[in-house]
Amino acid sequence: MTLRTSAKQTLVFQVDAATHVQGFARWGTNTLMGLEVGQRVRVSAVPGGDGTFIARQVVCLAFSGSTSPLKTSGVDEPVARIYHQSAYRDRSDEMFVFAGQSGPSWTNEVKDMWSYHVGTDHWRYLGEQPAAVANSYNLVYDRSADRIVVYVTMDGDGNILETPETWSFDPVTLEWENRHALNPPSARFGAMMAYDGRARKTVLFAGGDFSTWLPLNDTWTYDFASNTWTQLQTADSPPRINFGAMAYDRSARLIVLFSGNHWYDYSFEGWNIDETWTLDVPQATWKRVSTTFAPPPRTYHRMVYDSWRGEMLMFGGCTGIDLPDDPLIPQNDIWAFHTRTGTWRQLDAGNAPGPRGWHTMEFSSDSGRAVVFGGGTSREEPTQSTWVYATMPHRWRNVLD
Numbered sequence: 397m398t399l400r401t402s403a404k405q406t407l408v409f410q411v412d413a414a415t416h417v418q419g420f421a422r423w424g425t426n427t428l429m430g431l432e433v434g435q436r437v438r439v440s441a442v443p444g445g446d447g448t449f450i451a452r453q454v455v456c457l458a459f460s461g462s463t464s465p466l467k468t469s470g471v472d473e474p475v476a477r478i479y480h481q482s483a484y485r486d487r488s489d490e491m492f493v494f495a496g497q498s499g500p501s502w503t504n505e506v507k508d509m510w511s512y513h514v515g516t517d518h519w520r521y522l523g524e525q526p527a528a529v530a531n532s533y534n535l536v537y538d539r540s541a542d543r544i545v546v547y548v549t550m551d552g553d554g555n556i557l558e559t560p561e562t563w564s565f566d567p568v569t570l571e572w573e574n575r576h577a578l579n580p581p582s583a584r585f586g587a588m589m590a591y592d593g594r595a596r597k598t599v600l601f602a603g604g605d606f607s608t609w610l611p612l613n614d615t616w617t618y619d620f621a622s623n624t625w626t627q628l629q630t631a632d633s634p635p636r637i638n639f640g641a642m643a644y645d646r647s648a649r650l651i652v653l654f655s656g657n658h659w660y661d662y663s664f665e666g667w668n669i670d671e672t673w674t675l676d677v678p679q680a681t682w683k684r685v686s687t688t689f690a691p692p693p694r695t696y697h698r699m700v701y702d703s704w705r706g707e708m709l710m711f712g713g714c715t716g717i718d719l720p721d722d723p724l725i726p727q728n729d730i731w732a733f734h735t736r737t738g739t740w741r742q743l744d745a746g747n748a749p750g751p752r753g754w755h756t757m758e759f760s761s762d763s764g765r766a767v768v769f770g771g772g773t774s775r776e777e778p779t780q781s782t783w784v785y786a787t788m789p790h791r792w793r794n795v796l797d
Contacts, residue, residue: 473519474510476780477770478754483537483544484700485567489515489762492522492537492544492567493769495530500775505530511567512782514760514767517795519782526572527552529563534589540596541620542567547600549583556583556606562618562625578624581616583607586638588656592617594649595677599628601653604638611636611659617677632682634673641699641713647706648735651675654710655693657717666717668693674735685738691731695724696753696771699733702787704764708733709787711768714753726751726773730785745790749783764788 480496491512497504507530509522524530528551535546544565550556562577581587587603598618604611613636615628640656653673659666670693672685697713710731714724728751730743755771766785772778782795 473782474508474770474780475506476772476778477506478772478775478778480506480756480770481533481535482756482758482769483535484758484760485537485542485544486539486761487542488567489513489760490567491756491758491760491767491769492565493756494535494546495525496770497775498778509570512767512769514763514765514784517782517784522570528561528574529572534587534600535565536589536591536598537567538564538591538596538598538620539593543620545591545598545618545620547580547587547589547618549585549606558583562623564620575623577618580625581614581627582612584612584638586611586657588640588642588653590642590644590651592644592651592677593646596620597677599642599651599675599677601642601675602634602637602640602656604659609659611638611657613637615675615682628677628680630675630680630682632684634671634682634684635669637669639695640669641697641710643699643701643708645674645701645708645735646703647701648674649676650735651677652699652708652733652735654691654699654733655695655697655713657695668695668715668717672733672738672740687738687740690740691729691742692727694727694753696755697727698755698757698768700757700759700766702732702759702764702766703761705732705787706734708735709757709759709766709785711757711766711785712749712752712755712771724753724774726753726771728752743790745785745792747792747794749781749792749794752779754778 477496477498482491482493484491493510495507498506507524509525511520529546529548530552533546533548535544538545546563548561560580560583562575564573564575583606584603588601590599592599600616602612613633616625617628618625635658637656637658642653644651655668657668672687673682675682692715694713694715699708699710702709712727714726716722716724718724728748731740732743733740752771755768757768759766768783784793784795
């Protein structure tokens with residue numbers, strides 16, 4: 397059994413089939429944090445997809461019968477944060493979490509990477525991101541390429557890039573690559589991204605233009621194989637917005653977008669739209685969904701596709717528009733949207749997390765659970781809590797707080 401740690405160390409174990417305890421056989425320097433060659437250990441790991449296994453926990457089995465964990469990083473879970481990004485890889489049942497801020501300003505930036513294995517409720521430290529991808533960006537998991545695609549608009553010092561960059565992250569080798577993609581969209585903040593499994597393309601919509609600070613409503617696709625961005629010419633489009641929520645419905649084979657903020661002049665006044673839209677990428681068609689009942693409009697919310705129930709899930713976010721007379725008010729409601737019928741319904745789930753915005757959420761197709769990490773009641777009060785939401789039945793569980 398060949399196993400990799402978060403520090404990219406390679407460990408080789410011999411498996412004791414009778415006791416299911418794995419004996420340590422060989423490692424490059426002959427010791428691992430006090431563990432000697434030949435000493436018995438118990439390994440918690442999951443397949444890495446490349447013939448190796450990914451370490452979750454290594455526990456030394458002492459001759460006295462006691463056990464002690466051998467940590468592969470100096471901390472057990474991510475620090476509290478907001479404005480982070482995440483992506484879910486179904487092949488390993490992992491949510492990957494990238495960077496973010498531990499407070500309200502750019503000086504509170506954190507640059508570390510983590511993965512959360514949903515089946516074992518275990519966080520794994522992946523090291524720090526390259527400085528070039530540590531600032532404003534959006535990302536999705538491209539299943540066809542088995543890469544996380546990252547759209548970067550600022551350099552490591554917070555300077556706006558004249559030409560935005562497209563990076564990829566390999567979730568198996570943990571390596572980064574600047575793809576130098578052709579024809580990228582303009583630099584922006586608060587854009588929405590999703591991966592369309594039918595078209596096999598990354599889709600980017602809207603966001604705030606860095607040169608004018610006004611919202612956009614252009615639609616772009618990125619093809620990993622050709623390494624090219626293309627603006628999608630659509631007859632209609634959602635309003636100009638930023639910080640909305642967008643995800644791909646695998647059953648309806650449509651991208652679904654809900655709400656977001658519209659700023660209409662340089663005074664930063666605006667409103668949150670109360671609209672639901674779908675995008676058919678191959679047909680290059682946006683359609684507004686007529687809904688008689690929908691969630692209150694908001695920003696900084698998250699939406700994912702629940703593959704077990706065949707519907708979209710939306711959680712949290714902030715009502716209000718961040719003005720003195722209309723402050724941001726975080727929510728903790730959870731909603732389901734059925735794309736084929738165009739209907740919203742609010743879900744009644746007990747033991748819900750506290751209100752929050754600026755969080756991340758991913759859905760595990762293996763276990764039928766949504767995972768919410770971080771965010772907070774304000775930019776000044778981020779949290780590091782991890783919550784899991786089971787859709788059958790509807791129930792929240794606090795994993796780490």
